Ligand code: SF4
């Protein structure tokens with residue numbers, strides 16, 4: 610479907626949105642005094658948790674790790690933790706760091722995941738933003754090639770950063786993941802520790818992951834499948850993370 614779009618500057622996308630950050634952006638966010646949330650999901654080497662339609666995308670943004678007697682592939686998102694208005698949004702709904710705002714802020718309302726088509730109804734942008742302005746999508750193709758290049762940059766950073774993000778998690782003691790499709794584990798690391806871990810890992814990139822991971826699952830039936838595959842399942846109450854379930858009741 611052809612789509613027109615023009616941002617009306619309402620600022621809604623700058624409220625209550627955890628904005629995914631590249632590693633360099635996460636380091637800058639820390640230097641600016643912001644909080645980063647770390648979201649973790651993984652699928653198993655036997656394919657459990659790996660969505661058939663998103664196989665290539667999910668594999669390319671994950672890195673191989675160990676869990677129990679098996680291997681798993683973990684994907685880690687560092688995102689700006691925005692509860693309420695973003696710390697950079699001023700009283701006129703303008704971005705204080707506009708010239709150096711994160712890639713994803715430049716890409717919105719487009720999707721980064723190539724398997725998620727743009728759905729205006731699922732976006733914060735008000736109806737009038739879709740009723741005016743230049744063509745955004747024509748014949749299923751994104752019109753603005755600069756925007757297309759930004760989306761590619763974001764996807765590439767996801768792939769380039771994953772080994773380093775995994776090593777940063779190791780330094781921070783982040784070792785519990787959710788199963789992809791079942792949920793996320795969410796961590797709010799102390800920001801000076803995150804900044805130090807980023808600096809250390811960038812200075813001396815590790816060769817491989819050393820510490821194993823374990824899984825937090827939404828319910829016993831899915832935990833039994835993960836256990837049967839040989840992976841390690843967490844049984845204690847989370848102390849340093851929250852589990853965000855995606856399970857449909
Ligand atoms: S960094 Fe700027 S553009 Fe991005 S969410 Fe914050 S205020 Fe909005």
Ligand code: SF4
Pocket residue numbers: 615616617618619620621622623717718733734735738
């Ligand atoms: S929600 Fe949409 S229209 Fe409003 S500021 Fe963000 S991109 Fe622009």
